[in-house]
Amino acid sequence: xxxxxxxxxxxxxxSNTIGLHLIKSRYSRWQYELYKITDRPIAPCFVNLGAGTFxxxxxxxxxxxxxxxxxxxxxxxxxxxxxxxxxxxFETESVEIFYTSHVIEHLTDxxxxxxxxxxxxxxxxxxxxxxxxxxxQLQYDAYNGNDxxxxxxxxxxxxxxxxxxxxxxxxFASCLCNKERFPDIFLTKEEINICLKSMPMNxxxxxxxxxxxxxxxxxxxxxxxxxxxxxxxxxxxxxxxFNSIFRSGYLQSRKAIMREPRLFDGTCPELSLYIEAxx
Numbered sequence: 001x002x003x004x005x006x007x008x009x010x011x012x013x014x015s016n017t018i019g020l021h022l023i024k025s026r027y028s029r030w031q032y033e034l035y036k037i038t039d040r041p042i043a044p045c046f047v048n049l050g051a052g053t054f055x056x057x058x059x060x061x062x063x064x065x066x067x068x069x070x071x072x073x074x075x076x077x078x079x080x081x082x083x084x085x086x087x088x089x090f091e092t093e094s095v096e097i098f099y100t101s102h103v104i105e106h107l108t109d110x111x112x113x114x115x116x117x118x119x120x121x122x123x124x125x126x127x128x129x130x131x132x133x134x135x136x137q138l139q140y141d142a143y144n145g146n147d148x149x150x151x152x153x154x155x156x157x158x159x160x161x162x163x164x165x166x167x168x169x170x171x172f173a174s175c176l177c178n179k180e181r182f183p184d185i186f187l188t189k190e191e192i193n194i195c196l197k198s199m200p201m202n203x204x205x206x207x208x209x210x211x212x213x214x215x216x217x218x219x220x221x222x223x224x225x226x227x228x229x230x231x232x233x234x235x236x237x238x239x240x241x242f243n244s245i246f247r248s249g250y251l252q253s254r255k256a257i258m259r260e261p262r263l264f265d266g267t268c269p270e271l272s273l274y275i276e277a278x279x
Contacts (some may be wrong), residue, residue, distance in 0.1 A: 034257050045096045046257070049115065050082065050103030056263060062088075082107055083217055085114045090122040098122075098129040099258060102267045105133050105172065105224040106217050109236070112226070116240035116277075123279040130248070130258055132265060134171050135273035137229040140201055143168040150271075165189040171271070173208050174223030175216055182220075185211060202232075230273060237277045248274035 044060035051061035142150040151167035
């Protein structure tokens, strides 16, 4: 008879062979014990902004329905257009935790500041927001260091360009690297490198995204239209009212609830920035 240990070893070997990385949850047995409730509260208390396929019985999912992501949006509890400057559908000081993963890079600075201001308004005292997004300082350094392996198999748009310049830029200005769909605004490797060499980092990023036509997040919702570093996010959070701001890491939240690998921080952790702010 095959033992459970032998099955685990065989499964691990098979997953390694076909390129899968299996993560065993250390928290799954205790997840429900981390909450003081037994049912999803009527008034949202734990909120995922831009939830996609996320599901937890105690959390409320907020997302903006669109045709590209419709296969992910059968579990939306509240619809909200994050690209607008509308108020969130929450009472003031009513939410304990906000979580948002790889959403803000689809939004303008103005929309991101509105998101943070509304999160600040909605959070209860000592409430927390956790934000994950592409770490563009990390990617900027990788591109400048001519690291050809950094973006291996990390193209969610399925383009897998051989040009490092496009693998880099598509993570904050996706449409400018899609020659087939947007030929009039396509940037060549040479154009990207001229900008890179002639400007400091922040000016380079702003110069590139300034070439993105208005309304692109509606025409191309899967594309990224913005860039963030720890410093930029800190400034935006402070402008929204937050003062307690911390760099975090993969599954390193200050709230044990958000350390469950099956639910949180699963999108491209190898290139992501993690940051938390407490009201």
